Amino acid sequence: MIEVREAVRHFAGRTGLFSADRVVRAVDGVSFNLESGGVLGIVGESGCGKSTLGRMILGLLPPSAGKILVDGQDLGVLDRRERARLIQPVFQDPFSSLNPRQRVREIVGLPLAAQGALPAAKQRELAMDMLARVGLPDAMADRFPAQLSGGQRQRVAIARALVLRPRIVVCDEPTSALDVSVQAQILNLLADLRKELGLTYIFISHNLAVVEHVATEVAVMYLGRFVEHATADALFADPRHPYTRALLASVLTAEPGIPIPDVGLGDTYPDPANIPSGCRFHPRCPMAIDRCRSETPIPRSRDGRVTECLLEA
Amino acid sequence: MKPVLEIANLRVGFSDGTAAVRGISLNVLPGETHCLVGESGCGKSVTALSVMSLLGRGAKRSAEVMRFHDRDLTRMSDREMARLRGDKMAMIFQEPMTSLNPAYTVGSQMAEVLERHRHVSRAQGLDRAAALLGHVGITAPGMRLSQYPHQLSGGLRQRVMIAMALMCEPELLIADEPTTALDVTVQAQILRLLQGLQRQLGLALLLITHDLGIVARMAQRVSVMYAGQIVESATAEALFAAPAHPYTQGLLNCVPIPGKTPRDQPLGSIPGVVPRIGAGFIGCAFRDRCTHATTACSGDIPRRSVAQHHETLCTMAPS
Numbered sequence: 001m002i003e004v005r006e007a008v009r010h011f012a013g014r015t016g017l018f019s020a021d022r023v024v025r026a027v028d029g030v031s032f033n034l035e036s037g038g039v040l041g042i043v044g045e046s047g048c049g050k051s052t053l054g055r056m057i058l059g060l061l062p063p064s065a066g067k068i069l070v071d072g073q074d075l076g077v078l079d080r081r082e083r084a085r086l087i088q089p090v091f092q093d094p095f096s097s098l099n100p101r102q103r104v105r106e107i108v109g110l111p112l113a114a115q116g117a118l119p120a121a122k123q124r125e126l127a128m129d130m131l132a133r134v135g136l137p138d139a140m141a142d143r144f145p146a147q148l149s150g151g152q153r154q155r156v157a158i159a160r161a162l163v164l165r166p167r168i169v170v171c172d173e174p175t176s177a178l179d180v181s182v183q184a185q186i187l188n189l190l191a192d193l194r195k196e197l198g199l200t201y202i203f204i205s206h207n208l209a210v211v212e213h214v215a216t217e218v219a220v221m222y223l224g225r226f227v228e229h230a231t232a233d234a235l236f237a238d239p240r241h242p243y244t245r246a247l248l249a250s251v252l253t254a255e256p257g258i259p260i261p262d263v264g265l266g267d268t269y270p271d272p273a274n275i276p277s278g279c280r281f282h283p284r285c286p287m288a289i290d291r292c293r294s295e296t297p298i299p300r301s302r303d304g305r306v307t308e309c310l311l312e313a
Numbered sequence: 314m315k316p317v318l319e320i321a322n323l324r325v326g327f328s329d330g331t332a333a334v335r336g337i338s339l340n341v342l343p344g345e346t347h348c349l350v351g352e353s354g355c356g357k358s359v360t361a362l363s364v365m366s367l368l369g370r371g372a373k374r375s376a377e378v379m380r381f382h383d384r385d386l387t388r389m390s391d392r393e394m395a396r397l398r399g400d401k402m403a404m405i406f407q408e409p410m411t412s413l414n415p416a417y418t419v420g421s422q423m424a425e426v427l428e429r430h431r432h433v434s435r436a437q438g439l440d441r442a443a444a445l446l447g448h449v450g451i452t453a454p455g456m457r458l459s460q461y462p463h464q465l466s467g468g469l470r471q472r473v474m475i476a477m478a479l480m481c482e483p484e485l486l487i488a489d490e491p492t493t494a495l496d497v498t499v500q501a502q503i504l505r506l507l508q509g510l511q512r513q514l515g516l517a518l519l520l521i522t523h524d525l526g527i528v529a530r531m532a533q534r535v536s537v538m539y540a541g542q543i544v545e546s547a548t549a550e551a552l553f554a555a556p557a558h559p560y561t562q563g564l565l566n567c568v569p570i571p572g573k574t575p576r577d578q579p580l581g582s583i584p585g586v587v588p589r590i591g592a593g594f595i596g597c598a599f600r601d602r603c604t605h606a607t608t609a610c611s612g613d614i615p616r617r618s619v620a621q622h623h624e625t626l627c628t629m630a631p632s
């Protein structure tokens with residue numbers, strides 16, 4: 001369904017008015033295939049390129065290099081209406097992605113209206129139906145985004161993405177503003193639609209418990225690359241990359257009285273405009289050996305999973 | 314110890330008849346973390362915004378007490394409030410893009426805070442901004458200071474906001490979902506940073522979060538909100554060990570637990586939706602969704618104490 005080959009995306013970043021341009025390598029060679037009906041969870045450090053990858057898959061941002069095929073085609077050749085029926089986004093920041101001058105009802109109805117084929121009454125019915133499914137009462141339909149809470153806005157964004165019943169949905173932190181009970185309701189809705197309509201999801205999230213619950217496979221991203229990619233079961237049961245292990249060890253369980261863990265990654269964060277030599281994770285890796293400083297690891301496949309770590313050989 | 318923030322019987326209504334906050338009371342002590350949790354739309358952000366006097370024009374706020382140290386926030390003029398805000402009393406907003414100005418660089422927005430409140434030079438402001446960006450785990454602060462908000466990832470924006478709130482070393486920080494866009498390792502670093510400020514400077518933290526893991530690790534005290542009221546208030550230990558209100562109990566059951574919650578199966582959730590709460594609503598707002606509801610739940614509900622420092626708003630609770 002989705003095929004990504006060595007996708008790269010660079011941005012020019014400036015340090016100051018008179019200094020040289022720096023190139024941020026936001027996505028730096030990502031490859032994967034996702035079958036129809038699959039759910040690829042993407043986790044990773046803040047700023048590692050997850051949203052950029054998502055925007056490239058949506059066809060909103062052209063790759064600097066590499067190839068991205070969705071349903072066998074380059075999204076660039078599809079017209080907007082066709083693309084909207086095939087793939088829909090749920091963006092990370094619901095506030096900036098909703099038009100402040102439109103009412104909720106109009107926002108959710110817009111994708112239907114843009115298709116142009118449905119009578120207005122039917123559009124309205126489908127929009128209201130979708131609002132109910134994301135748990136927003138009728139009374140909210142006439143409000144403007146500014147009159148909603150953060151979680152209510154996020155649900156509007158989800159309803160807008162699902163109202164056309166697209167075949168693929170790229171969800172960027174779709175439940176981060178929701179309390180656990182509404183979150184459960186939305187995740188259950190996404191799972192139902194997947195069963196009913198065979199939807200395929202890209203699911204970007206920092207919430208590892210949620211990713212474990214919804215994803216069929218998980219990719220761990222670090223500084224623009226997938227450093228580990230495996231089925232959800234395998235990844236959570238047996239994390240192999242040291243960064244994946246650090247992530248899992250940092251999850252805060254709901255147990256009072258336990259201090260916040262320090263997993264020993266240090267406080268020096270990676271700079272995407274200045275990627276370390278050798279293994280890009282080596283400056284922070286608690287297990288790094290000399291080789292990791294000079295030798296660049298290549299992705300290795302073993303037992304149906306891919307890990308990019310020299311110690312995995 | 315005298316509270317840094319003291320709120321008694323805060324009410325907020327909107328012009329369309331929504332009663333968003335219906336008489337809540339809470340205190341935050343120096344060095345303490347008080348967590349506010351509750352269903353989406355229950356009034357957490359509105360509570361935070363009322364303390365900062367940032368509610369929009371259609372809102373009506375009233376409170377018996379709303380004090381920051383000895384200063385009565387209900388009587389403060391707009392100018393006095395503006396002087397306090399971002400200085401001794403700071404807020405991290407739920408959605409970074411609502412408070413970052415897209416037209417200015419990160420550096421100029423951050424430095425401006427210090428220039429306004431501390432009357433320092435731009436260069437000094439930028440120095441402090443760069444140092445704070447480092448504390449929140451942002452590398453190459455020089456590059457980030459010269460970028461515009463849309464050039465940053467979601468998590469970078471959120472960290473810029475956190476750093477901006479800390480520019481003037483506030484005594485009270487209201488943080489509305491401050492780490493939702495951060496991965497768990499960065500989240501842990503930010504939470505440790507806040508805990509450090511609490512120990513060193515006695516920072517009082519009112520922390521709004523949906524993440525019960527954060528609540529467990531950060532909170533001394535927790536208030537659970539439902540439909541504009543605090544339905545349960547307890548220490549973190551007591552809340553997790555013996556939740557008294559059926560809503561709190563339901564909430565604790567919704568969290569997927571890795572390795573325990575079966576995949577392919579729906580998550581526990583609380584069926585039903587919050588009813589529309591107008592000005593004259595009486596009784597328990599959770600009753601339609603509660604498996605224990607009786608006729609008593611439609612009448613006035615007294616606030617009861619189930620243990621020392623543990624209160625709930627439920628007819629079931631022993632009196």
Ligand SMILES: Nc1ncnc2c1ncn2[C@@H]1O[C@H](COP(=O)(O)OP(=O)(O)OP(=O)(O)O)[C@@H](O)[C@H]1O
Pocket residue numbers: 146147148149150151152177178179327328329331333351352353354355356357358359360369371407
């Ligand atoms: N300007 C407004 N006009 C009318 N109603 C409003 C306005 N702002 C907020 N509300 C309503 O007030 C209620 C409380 O909103 P608030 O933003 O405090 O919720 P919250 O607890 O922060 O929720 P979330 O967890 O989703 O952020 C919501 O039902 C919301 O729709």
Ligand SMILES: Nc1ncnc2c1ncn2[C@@H]1O[C@H](COP(=O)(O)OP(=O)(O)OP(=O)(O)O)[C@@H](O)[C@H]1O
Pocket residue numbers: 011012013024026045046047048049050051052053092272463464465466467468469494495496
């Ligand atoms: N329009 C842009 N101009 C310049 N740099 C950009 C732009 N968009 C993204 N970047 C940079 O690319 C890198 C990756 O950003 P991206 O938004 O993909 O991260 P992310 O993994 O989604 O992070 P988060 O979890 O914080 O949302 C960051 O360093 C960011 O600053």
Ligand SMILES: [Mg+2]
Pocket residue numbers: 050051052092172466467468
């Ligand atoms: Mg992102």
Ligand SMILES: [Mg+2]
Pocket residue numbers: 149150151357358359407489
């Ligand atoms: Mg809120």
